[in-house]
Amino acid sequence: MDTHLCFQSSLQANIDNLRSHLNGSDDLVVREFRIGDKGIPRKIAILYFDGLTEEKSIHQFVMEPLMHHAEPQGGGNESDEASLLDRLKNSVLTVGQIHKVDSLATASESLMGGSVVVIPDGYAEGFHISLAGWEQRAVTEPTSQTVIRGPKEAFTENIRVNTALIRRIIKDPRLVLKSRKIGQVTKTNVSVMYIVGIVEEKALDEVNRRLGSIDTDAILESGYIEEFIQDETYTIFPTLQNTERPDVVAASLLEGRIAILIDGTPHVLLAPALFVQYFQAAEDYYHRADISTLIRVLRYFALFIATLVPALYVAITTYHQEMLPTQLLISLSAQREGVPFPAFVEALIMEATYEILREAGVRMPRAVGQAVSIVGTLVIGQAAVDAGIISASMIIVVSITAISSYVIPEFDMSIAVRITRFIFMGLAAAFGLYGIFIGLIALILHLSSLRSFGVPYMAPVGPFSLKDQKDVILRANRRNMKTRPTMFGKRDPVRQRRTRNRGRP
Amino acid sequence: MTRKRLSLLAALALLLPLTGCWDRRELNELAISVAMGIDKSDNLYEVTVQVVQPGEVTDKRGTSGQVPVTIYQAKGVTIFEAIRKMTTVSPRKIYAAHLRAVVFGEPLAREGIGDALDLLSRDYEPRTDFYLLVAKGTTAARALGVLTPLEKIPANKIFESIQTAEKAWAPVRAVTLDEFIGDYENEGNNPVLSGISVIGDGQAGETKENVESVRPAAQLQNSGLAVFRKDRLIGWLDERESKGYNYAVNNVRDTVGHVPCPGGGHVAVEVTRSKASIRGSVKGGRPRLAVELNVEQNVGEVQCRMDLTQTKTVQDLERRSEQTLEEIVRGTIEAAQRKYKTDFLGFGEAVHRRDPGAWKSLRSDWDKHFETAVVDVKVNVKIKRTGTLGNSFKEKGRE
Incomplete structure (x- = not known):
């Protein structure tokens, strides 16, 4: 079938062609009726998809004018053929977005975009009128990037x-x-x-x-x-x-x-x-600069915990016991008395259990949430330790790690951190601290090799830029944030000039 | 191409588990030894190791009533062998990184401990932050067998009490392996070690009853300093001499002494700051040695009649303190010169620093030169405070 088929002058042919072009979908609404055209009744059809358009508007702004006001008002001399279309467009249809259409492809595309197609009999042309309207979610509060202070609007699906x-x-x-x-x-x-x-x-x-x-x-x-x-x-x-x-x-x-x-x-x-942007939350800019800076430091610390703490625990307790203070060593080994697994397996079991619980928490039906969390807490927290399968210190390590990974404001980055955590745990189990440091070097090399649309991923730390440090770990005072980041805002670098009013009378 | 690369990568990844983990030890595979005792019997080293039972030290789930530490003992021609031999009785390998103290029995110390120290300084496992001690009048095995209250692990008690006593009482000195070796290798100095002795019934100290009684049957006590000539124990300093030693080598941080009053009775003074320097020079082939001591004190306790509100009284007290301190320091130097004929205060080192040329001719028989050398002792005392009272309340009542 030729998709670029043009309209013909027969209305019936046009309707049939459109129907077959859309493979006879049943939700296509075709309404045929007659309008007066200088006393002569003329067949006209309006087509739209059920549910994609505002039906009320169709009735009010398309059908009603066509049925009642199609006849020219004063004495007119519009007698040529094109004039009916122009008249309809110019003085009958009280709608905003109206365009001529003369091919099946355009017509079907606009139908699927929520338009109404109007085709009068005897013309190889028609209109499509945009009256899209369907049920949709309202603008609500953001669910994954919430703030205490700041706008509480989130995007929708539209x-x-x-x-x-x-x-x-x-x-x-x-x-x-x-x-x-x-x-x-x-x-x-x-x-x-x-x-x-x-x-x-x-x-x-x-x-x-x-x-x-x-x-x-x-x-x-x-x-x-x-x-x-x-x-x-x-x-x-x-x-x-x-x-x-x-x-x-x-x-x-x-x-x-x-x-x-x-x-x-x-x-x-x-x-x-860029890497550093994953540690900047919207709220950093809404709160005062001092607390924002402190919280950023906290986030990088959390990044360190979430990536390395289980690995460090495994490495130190199985390879480098001499690094622990004596009292701590004794208390840790007291907890490990009778634990049947090596520290690495123990850590792996707990991390895996936690990931399973987390995944179940996201995916399960709301109604059973309570049950899973109770079982999860009991299994993770109490029973495993009481049974002597897992040491209490491992629970502490896993919990602090799990919580820390959610301090990172962007979920994408916390996923990456979770994956690296397992890699580091493996390295720690095989090579101890040596393995962790090899891994860290590899990680930093990898991060430095990444680019995002031509900008080095680790900028402004990777290629160091002193000017841009105002918004990395520090969140400088608004008065001092005078320029845009040089990584992308080079063309119009200045955000603000001198601040005149310093709050003094 | 990608297939090839992937399989190569997989092969490389498989190498990881192949290496095994040669150095990996789980915490519950370690016998954490906190103290080591070295004695000698029948030409064999007898090594005693105090191993922690972690569950008994920290467990909150209720202890099973065992003692917090246990002792393993083995004999061997070398110490290393003896330690390894312990695996015949111990289920776990002895882990020495957390040693807190190494105790030498007095008999061994008199024979010389240099050979015994080789393993400790050669082996990579022990950290070098443990203290060396001599078990005064007994064997190391006896000293390590005493259970202690407050600190469940006796080695910890030894470690802590040496530190505390050094800080607050002075006649002990915490000596680490490196310090000992440093003093040993120094031609102008000789090492000292702190002594530890068992008071009470040592045998009874080995049972749990020892810590279940308010007044333990046996206790460990820091007792004076052991004087070495190179690596051989040659005698002991008593408390007063030990204190003098610490004053002279500038190792006093805080201590309490007493000064006689003019009309009988004593005043206790608390030393808050003490700064000493040992000087040595050579004049006409004869060494001239000097100790200069600057001390700040507070009056801590007055047991006689004196008017502390008067500057004159305080100045008088300062003079008396200086005299007392000088006597103490002189006593120690006396012991070094007459009794032990050994320079363990480091005068030789001071001479060496001051006059390296002259030292060359003196060093071969330094101890002889030291014996006859004249030593000046200069003490300068300042009394800063007299506590929350001016005069004794007894004094006030009389007014």
Whole structure:
């Protein structure tokens, strides 16, 4: 079947062709009726998909005007054929987005996007009117990136709502949105947002190039795009940030980064993404600078705990007992009396148990949550120790590790940390501290080799930049945050000039 | 290509478990030895090791009533052999990294401990932060067999009580292996070690009853310093001499002494700061030695009639203190010069530093030169505070 088939002048033929083009789907609504055209009744049909449009509006703004007001009002001299369409468009249909359509492909595409197609008999042309409207989730509080102080809006599954949320924060003509459709079957609306004049053109071209080269049938979530366009496939570290917070997107755009919005998911991708950004929470910028700095230090400390503590415990208790204070050694070995497993196996059992509990907690139906958590706590906490299978100190190590990994604000990074933890545990069990340090060196080499859209992943620490240290471990006072990060905001580096009002009368 | 690479990677990964973990020891495979005693009998080294029973020390689940430490003993031509031989009685290998104390029996110490120290300084396992001690008048095995209250592990009690006594009482000195070897190798010095003795019934100290009684049948006591000529024990300093030694070598941090009052009775003084320097020089082939001591004190206890509110009284007390301290230090030097004829205070080292040229001619028979050398002792005492009272309340009542 020829998909570029044009409309014909017979209404019936057009309807039949469209029907067969859509393979006879039953949710296509076809309503035929007559309108007056200078006294002569003329057949006309409106088509739409049930559920994708606002039916009330169709009745009110399409059918009612057509049925009652199609006849020209004053004495008219519009007698030529095209004039009926123009008349309908110009003075009858009281709708905003109305476009002419004359091919089956365009018609079916707009139908699936939630448009109403109006085809009068005797014309090889019609209109499609955008009246998309369907049930959707309202803008709610973010679920994974919560804050105490700060905006409590989160993106929804609707890309229009999402772009509107960003536009409501940045009211500037330089904020640009470019859309494209990706996915041969899903035809997902993917939009790229950036601020002209701040964004690095090179990175933007790279984003567009990579998006353009995606050739797949379906994009269902931002993760699909992320995997297609990330720099390095074989790494556990995320090189694209995702967020469900409009304020985070706005802040990133202002830093010169690029946002990629995908229809159907509340997660927006941000590129380029750097290692240090995974340790910056939105709230850092809303609270005072001093506490934000302290909390960042805490996060890096938590990173250290989450990555290394089980490995260090295994290494020190099985290879380097001489490093422990005598009292601690005695108390640890008292706990280990009668524990049947080597420390490494013990750690592995507990870490695995914890991961199982965590996964079950995410996946299980809400109703059984209580049961699993009770069993989990008892198994992990009490019974294993009482039975003498696991030592109490191991429970402490696993718990502090588990909690620490969630101090990292971005879930993507805490996944990466969880994976490295197991690698380090293996190294510690095989080679002790020596293995841990070999692993650390390898890890740092790997991190330094990564890039995100041309920007070194470890910047501004990797290639060191003194100027950018104001927002790495420190969160400098707002007055001192005068420039954008040099990694992406080179083109318009200055955020603010002198601050005049210093709060003195 | 990728297949090949992946299989190569897998092969490499499989190498990891192949290596095994040659050095890996689980905590419950260790016999943590906290103290080691070395004696000699029939030309064999007799090694005694005090091993912790961790469960008995910290367990909160209720102890099974065993003693907190146990003792393994073995004999061997060398110490290393003897320690390994312990596996014939011990289920676990002796782990020596956490040694707190190494005790030598007095008989062995008199024979010389140099050979016995070789293993401890050669082996990589022991940390070098343990203290060396001599069991005064007994064997090391006896001294390590006494159970102690407060600190469940006797080795810990030895370790802690030496540290505490050194800080607060002075006539002991905590000597580590490195310090001992340093003093041994130094031609102008000789080592000393702290002594430890068992008071009471040593046999009874080995049972659990010892720590179940308010007044333990046997206790371990720090007792004076053992003087060595190189690695051989040649005698003991009593408490007063030990104190003098510590004053002279600037090892007093805080101690209490007493000064006689003019009209009978005593005043206790607390030394809060003490700074000593040993000097030596050579004049006309004869060494001139000197000890200069600067001490700050507080008055701690007054048992006689004196008016402490008067500057004159305090100055008088300072003079008397200086006199007492000088006597103490002189007593120690006397012991070194006359009794033991050995320079364990490090005067030779001071001469060496001051006049390396002259030292060359003196060092071969330094002990002889030391014996006849004139030693100046200069003491300077400052009394800073008299406590929360001015005069004794007895004094006030009389006014």
